[in-house]
Amino acid sequence: xxxxxxxxxxxxxxxxxxxxxxxxxxxxxxxxxxxxxxxxxxxxxxxxxxxxxxxxxxxxxxxxxxxxxxxxxxxxxxxxxxxxxxxxxxxxxxxxxxxxxxxxxxxxxxxxxxxxxxxxxxxxxxxxxxxxxxxxxxxxxxxxxxxxxxxxxxxxxxxxxxxxxxxxxxxxxxxxxxxxxxxxxxxxxxxxxxxxxxxxxxxxxxxxxxxxxxxxxxxxxxxxxxxxxxxxxxxxxxxxxxxxxxxxxxxxxxxxxxxxxxxxxxxxxxxxxxxxxxxxxxxxxxxxxxxxxxxxxxxxxxxxxxxxxxxxxxxx
Amino acid sequence: xxxxxxxxxxxxxxxxxxxxxxxxxxxxxxxxxxxxxxxxxxxxxxxxxxxxxxxxxxxxxxxxxxxxxxxxxxxxxxxxxxxxxxxxxxxxxxxxxxxxxxxxxxxxxxxxxxxxxxxxxxxxxxxxxxxxxxxxxxxxxxxxxxxxxxxxxxxxxxxxxxxxxxxxxxxxxxxxxxxxxxxxxxxxxxxxxxxxxxxxxxxxxxxxxxxxxxxxxxxxxxxxxxxxxxxxxxxxxxxxxxxxxxxxxxxxxxxxxxxxxxxxxxxxxxxxxxxxxxxxxxxxxxxxxxxxxxxxxxxxxxxxxxxxxxxxxxxxxxxxxxxxxxxxxxxxxxxxxxxxxxxxxxxxxxxxxxxxxx
Numbered sequence: 001x002x003x004x005x006x007x008x009x010x011x012x013x014x015x016x017x018x019x020x021x022x023x024x025x026x027x028x029x030x031x032x033x034x035x036x037x038x039x040x041x042x043x044x045x046x047x048x049x050x051x052x053x054x055x056x057x058x059x060x061x062x063x064x065x066x067x068x069x070x071x072x073x074x075x076x077x078x079x080x081x082x083x084x085x086x087x088x089x090x091x092x093x094x095x096x097x098x099x100x101x102x103x104x105x106x107x108x109x110x111x112x113x114x115x116x117x118x119x120x121x122x123x124x125x126x127x128x129x130x131x132x133x134x135x136x137x138x139x140x141x142x143x144x145x146x147x148x149x150x151x152x153x154x155x156x157x158x159x160x161x162x163x164x165x166x167x168x169x170x171x172x173x174x175x176x177x178x179x180x181x182x183x184x185x186x187x188x189x190x191x192x193x194x195x196x197x198x199x200x201x202x203x204x205x206x207x208x209x210x211x212x213x214x215x216x217x218x219x220x221x222x223x224x225x226x227x228x229x230x231x232x233x234x235x236x237x238x239x240x241x242x243x244x245x246x247x248x249x250x251x252x253x254x255x256x257x258x259x260x261x262x263x264x265x266x267x268x269x270x271x272x273x274x275x276x277x278x279x280x281x282x283x284x285x286x287x288x289x290x291x292x293x294x295x296x297x298x299x300x301x302x303x304x305x306x307x308x309x310x311x312x313x314x315x316x
Numbered sequence: 317x318x319x320x321x322x323x324x325x326x327x328x329x330x331x332x333x334x335x336x337x338x339x340x341x342x343x344x345x346x347x348x349x350x351x352x353x354x355x356x357x358x359x360x361x362x363x364x365x366x367x368x369x370x371x372x373x374x375x376x377x378x379x380x381x382x383x384x385x386x387x388x389x390x391x392x393x394x395x396x397x398x399x400x401x402x403x404x405x406x407x408x409x410x411x412x413x414x415x416x417x418x419x420x421x422x423x424x425x426x427x428x429x430x431x432x433x434x435x436x437x438x439x440x441x442x443x444x445x446x447x448x449x450x451x452x453x454x455x456x457x458x459x460x461x462x463x464x465x466x467x468x469x470x471x472x473x474x475x476x477x478x479x480x481x482x483x484x485x486x487x488x489x490x491x492x493x494x495x496x497x498x499x500x501x502x503x504x505x506x507x508x509x510x511x512x513x514x515x516x517x518x519x520x521x522x523x524x525x526x527x528x529x530x531x532x533x534x535x536x537x538x539x540x541x542x543x544x545x546x547x548x549x550x551x552x553x554x555x556x557x558x559x560x561x562x563x564x565x566x567x568x569x570x571x572x573x574x575x576x577x578x579x580x581x582x583x584x585x586x587x588x589x590x591x592x593x594x595x596x597x598x599x600x601x602x603x604x605x606x607x608x609x610x611x612x613x614x615x616x617x618x619x620x621x622x623x624x625x626x627x628x629x630x631x632x633x634x635x636x637x638x639x640x641x642x643x644x645x646x647x648x649x650x651x652x653x654x655x656x657x658x659x660x661x662x663x664x665x666x667x668x669x670x671x672x673x674x
Contacts, residue, residue: 053447103650113447115649122642129635246451284466293455300440
């Protein structure tokens with residue numbers, strides 16, 4: 001009885017009694033959810049355009065951030081460093097396309113997936129042997145102060161860097177949406193995502209498109225890396241956290257950009273709520289490590305295509 | 317090559333279907349096994365046995381397990397480490413609570429427990445495949461490790477949370493714990509390796525192995541010709557987890573002598589996956605070659621600069637190791653998806669015709 005009470009009733013009583021704490025937990029969760037969304041966004045872009053599940057996206061985030069911070073530590077102006085890093089990520093996209101994807105064209109998706117695991121390991125070693133494995137703080141002037149917001153039911157503590165990250169993410173998604181809808185390249189990308197062969201037959205060069213998609217994903221990774229680095233410092237652990245983008249994708253669907261965003265927010269908020277109301281009192285904490293994966297696994301039983309994904313149809 | 321196949325005729329179906337059809341191959345394999353049992357404990361140094369042969373053999377078992385699941389049945393798993401951890405923790409629990417049970421029963425029993433857990437996490441594979449399944453197995457990886465760290469029951473409420481392996485003996489020789497000699501541990505591990513490799517080889521060429529491969533190559537078509545996906549996929553998960561569980565139990569009991577979660581984290585899962593890819597997907601021999609290669613490469617990288625009089629910082633080596641692993645994976649996937657095992661076969665075929673090109 002006691003346990004059932006603690007599982008099913010007590011957490012909700014707590015939420016009602018202390019709405020300010022609930023709001024803080026929720027906001028904190030949503031903000032980390034934004035970060036997952038940003039990584040998941042890179043996955044979705046590549047998956048939509050080329051059907052490749054890019055396991056290395058998490059490392060892209062780390063690698064981009066490492067380059068950015070490394071350049072800044074050398075005394076390069078942040079904006080210049082940003083531009084150079086975009087250049088590096090584009091070069092990387094080109095290299096990946098020529099050295100890895102081309103030779104593996106027409107292979108099983110699972111083979112390509114394993115190849116991206118190889119890319120992930122290579123980049124991890126490469127980035128760290130150039131820039132070193134220390135934790136590096138990002139100083140780009142993102143304001144980091146505790147703001148107190150006076151709501152009707154009490155004071156809520158919000159980190160200004162979190163708000164800033166939220167704004168940047170919203171801005172990035174808007175830019176991407178505009179890019180996909182109103183530029184020729186964006187239209188070509190959507191055409192390729194819809195149907196490779198039809199796109200080829202109307203004269204869209206598939207090769208360049210893949211490079212562009214990987215470069216755009218690299219750009220998204222850079223933004224995510226800067227945001228994340230500003231919060232936690234640029235460190236190796238980023239790549240492990242970035243793995244959480246995988247359950248986010250399961251939730252949101254592999255082919256949907258809004259799905260990636262909403263999935264990220266659900267996972268971020270859900271794991272913080274679970275940790276604070278169920279994890280710490282009942283399960284000795286640290287449930288954030290697995291919560292997202294278990295939710296994704298349960299989700300797979302009932303709706304394998306995710307919330308917004310296309311229904312999976314297979315033919316022999 | 318030392319022998320030719322020409323003139324070796326088979327006169328019965330059973331001879332045609334033997335595991336090793338060529339007599340000299342049989343002699344070679346039996347000879348190698350006898351050498352591994354008798355020769356190595358007598359000749360090899362302590363260091364070679366304790367720090368190289370034992371871990372390579374144990375990792376070969378894990379690679380065999382993953383190869384059954386990924387190579388033969390086509391279900392990608394990133395949760396190998398967790399299934400190994402399940403074997404290790406449960407072997408410890410069983411060995412310390414049921415003290416009369418001989419250790420050579422405890423370890424397969426722990427493997428069976430791991431198999432049950434594997435079935436539970438394999439259930440989603442019925443609806444999904446490929447990288448979707450990879451996420452489900454990641455759930456196993458993170459959840460199980462968390463469970464073993466957080467629930468003190470598994471380690472008998474030990475205060476440190478990292479208990480040492482209990483000393484147990486077989487036929488009067490200690491094989492686990494601090495008092496066991498390296499030779500005894502080696503022979504104990506080797507017994508499992510021989511048995512499990514033999515079983516894996518035979519499973520792969522029997523009905524169950526063929527149905528795995530049918531599911532791997534095209535699951536819907538396999539279903540149409542009458543292979544039931546449910547028992548087939550779950551049996552692959554169960555048997556794979558059994559192998560991983562045995563490997564984990566041996567790793568904890570006979571190699572590191574403690575039961576600790578860090579030995580089975582996600583990096584272990586990747587390490588075993590690399591062994592399978594580099595060694596050869598869908599090959600028993602490949603599991604051994606891959607395990608040896610992936611385990612020895614870092615050791616080689618660490619000592620190679622020393623031979624030439626250079627000193628390289630430790631973390632530089634680690635970084636180079638990462639890069640090399642990544643590059644090797646891509647290289648093997650592009651150039652030789654069947655891995656070292658296929659290279660070995662090609663070399664054999666070339667040598668057979670040598671010095672003529674064909």
